[in-house]
Amino acid sequence: MIKEFRLPDLGEGLTESEILSWKVGVGDTVSLNQVIAEVETAKAVVELPSPFAGVIRELHEQPGTIVEVGKPIVSFEVSDDAGTPSPGPGTAASSPAAPAAPAGPAAGQEGEPAKRQPNLVGYGAVVESSARPARRPRNRLPVVESVQVIAPVVESVETRPVETKAPVVASVEAQPVEAQSAGTRPRSTPPVRKFAKDSGVDLALVAATGPQGLITREDVQHFLDGRSAGAAPAREAGAAVALQVRQGERETRTPIKGVRKFTAAAMVQSAFTAPHVTEFLTVDVTPAMDLLAKLKGSREFGGHKLTPLTLAAKAVLIALRRNPALNARWDEANQEIVTFNYVNLGIAAATPRGLTVPNIKDADSLSLLQLADALAELTEAARAGKTTPADLSGGTISITNIGVFGIDAGTPILNPGEAAILALGAVRNMPWEYQGQVALRQVLTLSLSFDHRLVDGEQGSRFLADVGAILGEPGMALTMV
Amino acid sequence: MSTDGTGQDGADTPSAGAPSTDAMADIHGQGRGLVQLITPSGERVSHPEFDPWVQDITDEQLCSLFEDMTVVRRIDVEATALQRQGELALWPPLLGQEAAQVGSGRSLRADDFVFSSYRENGVAYCRGVDLTDIVRVWRGNASSGWDPYSINMATPQIIIGAQTLHATGYAMGIQNDGADSAAVTYFGDGATSEGDVSEAMVFAASFQVPVVFFCTNNHWAISEPVRLQSHIQLADRAAGFGIPSLRVDGNDVLAVMAATRVALDRARRGGGPTFIEAVSYRMGPHTTADDPTRYRDANELEDWAAKDPISRVEALLDRKGLLTAALKQQVKDRADAVAREMRTGCTTMPEPQPLDVFKHVYSTPNSWLDRQQDHYTRYLASFGDPAEAVSEEGAR
Numbered sequence: 033m034i035k036e037f038r039l040p041d042l043g044e045g046l047t048e049s050e051i052l053s054w055k056v057g058v059g060d061t062v063s064l065n066q067v068i069a070e071v072e073t074a075k076a077v078v079e080l081p082s083p084f085a086g087v088i089r090e091l092h093e094q095p096g097t098i099v100e101v102g103k104p105i106v107s108f109e110v111s112d113d114a115g116t117p118s119p120g121p122g123t124a125a126s127s128p129a130a131p132a133a134p135a136g137p138a139a140g141q142e143g144e145p146a147k148r149q150p151n152l153v154g155y156g157a158v159v160e161s162s163a164r165p166a167r168r169p170r171n172r173l174p175v176v177e178s179v180q181v182i183a184p185v186v187e188s189v190e191t192r193p194v195e196t197k198a199p200v201v202a203s204v205e206a207q208p209v210e211a212q213s214a215g216t217r218p219r220s221t222p223p224v225r226k227f228a229k230d231s232g233v234d235l236a237l238v239a240a241t242g243p244q245g246l247i248t249r250e251d252v253q254h255f256l257d258g259r260s261a262g263a264a265p266a267r268e269a270g271a272a273v274a275l276q277v278r279q280g281e282r283e284t285r286t287p288i289k290g291v292r293k294f295t296a297a298a299m300v301q302s303a304f305t306a307p308h309v310t311e312f313l314t315v316d317v318t319p320a321m322d323l324l325a326k327l328k329g330s331r332e333f334g335g336h337k338l339t340p341l342t343l344a345a346k347a348v349l350i351a352l353r354r355n356p357a358l359n360a361r362w363d364e365a366n367q368e369i370v371t372f373n374y375v376n377l378g379i380a381a382a383t384p385r386g387l388t389v390p391n392i393k394d395a396d397s398l399s400l401l402q403l404a405d406a407l408a409e410l411t412e413a414a415r416a417g418k419t420t421p422a423d424l425s426g427g428t429i430s431i432t433n434i435g436v437f438g439i440d441a442g443t444p445i446l447n448p449g450e451a452a453i454l455a456l457g458a459v460r461n462m463p464w465e466y467q468g469q470v471a472l473r474q475v476l477t478l479s480l481s482f483d484h485r486l487v488d489g490e491q492g493s494r495f496l497a498d499v500g501a502i503l504g505e506p507g508m509a510l511t512m513v
Numbered sequence: 514m515s516t517d518g519t520g521q522d523g524a525d526t527p528s529a530g531a532p533s534t535d536a537m538a539d540i541h542g543q544g545r546g547l548v549q550l551i552t553p554s555g556e557r558v559s560h561p562e563f564d565p566w567v568q569d570i571t572d573e574q575l576c577s578l579f580e581d582m583t584v585v586r587r588i589d590v591e592a593t594a595l596q597r598q599g600e601l602a603l604w605p606p607l608l609g610q611e612a613a614q615v616g617s618g619r620s621l622r623a624d625d626f627v628f629s630s631y632r633e634n635g636v637a638y639c640r641g642v643d644l645t646d647i648v649r650v651w652r653g654n655a656s657s658g659w660d661p662y663s664i665n666m667a668t669p670q671i672i673i674g675a676q677t678l679h680a681t682g683y684a685m686g687i688q689n690d691g692a693d694s695a696a697v698t699y700f701g702d703g704a705t706s707e708g709d710v711s712e713a714m715v716f717a718a719s720f721q722v723p724v725v726f727f728c729t730n731n732h733w734a735i736s737e738p739v740r741l742q743s744h745i746q747l748a749d750r751a752a753g754f755g756i757p758s759l760r761v762d763g764n765d766v767l768a769v770m771a772a773t774r775v776a777l778d779r780a781r782r783g784g785g786p787t788f789i790e791a792v793s794y795r796m797g798p799h800t801t802a803d804d805p806t807r808y809r810d811a812n813e814l815e816d817w818a819a820k821d822p823i824s825r826v827e828a829l830l831d832r833k834g835l836l837t838a839a840l841k842q843q844v845k846d847r848a849d850a851v852a853r854e855m856r857t858g859c860t861t862m863p864e865p866q867p868l869d870v871f872k873h874v875y876s877t878p879n880s881w882l883d884r885q886q887d888h889y890t891r892y893l894a895s896f897g898d899p900a901e902a903v904s905e906e907g908a909r
Contacts, residue, residue, distance in 0.1 A: 037598070038599065039599075040596075040597065040598060040599025040600075041599070041602070042596075042597060042801070042802075043801075043802035044602070044603060044800075044802045065590075065591070065594045075802055075803070075804055076798070076802075076803065076804030076806075076807075077804065077806075078597060078801075078804075079597070080597050080598075081594040081597050081598060082598075083598035083599075083600070418806070418811050420806070420807065420808070420809075420810070421807055421808075422808075
């Protein structure tokens, strides 16, 4: 027989979770409690153990999909005597007590919810017969039936709240409520409201198909689909390009969420709040590279990870001491400039899940060796996806090492709340002026963006010149500490 | 006393590295080592003071301790899976704390009485709890899982630390009866910050009642590390109440057993309360709704995985030549059977009925309650089929 597994409430009172990945495929034979999927809830990433021993028949949801609690996500073929003897909360759909749950508009009879509602510790009781007493209508908002007959509910025994304006009509065929009357909040659930808000959708414009005019996630999605489909041709026509409008395979639509969404919000906030200035400085770093080679061969540093980034980080920390304005934050709310007397040095890291900027706490108190180890640790944790939230918060200035991608320079966007970010370019062998002649030297470009509210051109320039001076001649550090 | 660094887990010596003055030494104490009888690598180390308390543990009993710990871990893993499968609403894993629970639970007499937190499912197993009863509450089907008097263990307390008061009160009763049984209360490191625990210890010391305060220091009160809660070792808090304390390697089943026996013996002889700090580690989340990776260093987890309570007994049995294929098979079969029984019991549990709420309110007839029940029965009847009313109430 086929058994469905419905997404359970994996935390306490969660309404939805995202399928991150399937660990099994259709046709796979799985044992009881074998991990079949990885799921991310609002609280945690958890592994889903199989509730049955059997063969995977269907995966109902794709990775990356946000699934409502209670929706089937996978079907198993189970031999009749295997699996759990009786359906529990997770498999209630196969219970004979539950009717074939109608979905969509037809489910609105007598105001009965069409599916089990998530509550604090599960997803509520089994939806049973629709023959519930008419005298206790759950819904207090008006439902307008297509025939527009409005009559009071006769058997009402409850004292109705005074704000109830219209009596409820037992809708035999709940039609999608096309528009809510003015002043009435469109009926929906908090997660759907959030989804709509995040998607920039006014719920008042969305046609509801849920019971008693409830706007479901699908309705919002439908509205969004319709809007993008409707808007696209107009734009295309304006451009007068003779392209097919329907071009399914020619583009991929990826929902904006997770780290990408967070990054986008942070970048927009930063780019349009802090007036950025970017300065560039190209430096002959041959002496620094020589120093690096020397250190690598030394007993103290041997075996430790040393890169141009290590020296650049140290140079930044030294230069910051002379230019504290770049280690500061604009506190708009309090109308204050917060100058940090410590440095939490952020390092932009490309991780499997997107861009993160973990920071090294109190980096200014570390020796070069400790700094090198901290950098190695930080990048390793970021790559392994083990960066903790504490690592990600509280940064005071950042470095982005675009050199590792072979890039020379760019305009880095500030990590929100920070006053400066330094982009480190690739170290290249270039013909360069050296002792009055042209020689092949190792050269890199530094790009520094700073928040012009906090940092004037003078301070930013001095800071960048200091960093350049140290990288151009590490011995210059002696003049700065 | 520790030779393997078990005691050097950072949280124990918060003042390490700080400039130490005589005054500070007074405040922080010197920091006690851990009582340990089995090292993480499975070596049996002798201890003149505590060896006598476990010298009766035969090879056979050591095997059975190994079996119980393995079964308890399996119960825990199975219940966690049941939660992920939607069969349980919530589950508080005990992964990593098997030795603390089995070592102490197996030291108790049938007439002792246990007052535990929600995490002591391993203790409940040792008390002989019905496997289905373990998950009853977590499935949301009952407000308590078992009859406390059937196994002399109160149903788990959800309120942090409140059970310590119940234990002290019960122990006062034992004292009045003149019996030689004891009350044992289990709680975590976080509970020691609660007023209830302080009050319970004040009364226990004042009346010198036969109660054992068994604190499993698993290092995390949800996301709060123990070092933030206490600047001294938890065992040293007991001194402030005038209660003698022991600090044991909570991942060492023999050390836990020895310490529990010492404490029980003192209680039975009229020596009053004892505080045991079993230093262990919560390898899993606080509950299935928690994500410890958000606040906990992965390295810390690795360090503690090396001190696993079961693998060290396994290694000891191996050294002794007791870890036979037959033993392994026997333990595995037992764990499988227990997991199967619990799963079946969980998934076939009857759904509670609306009128069940009246069942366990009073043990004697109560006219007020009878009246309410009568009203509610008639109210339910107004819906027609009472079975349908279940969904109505449940879905609200």
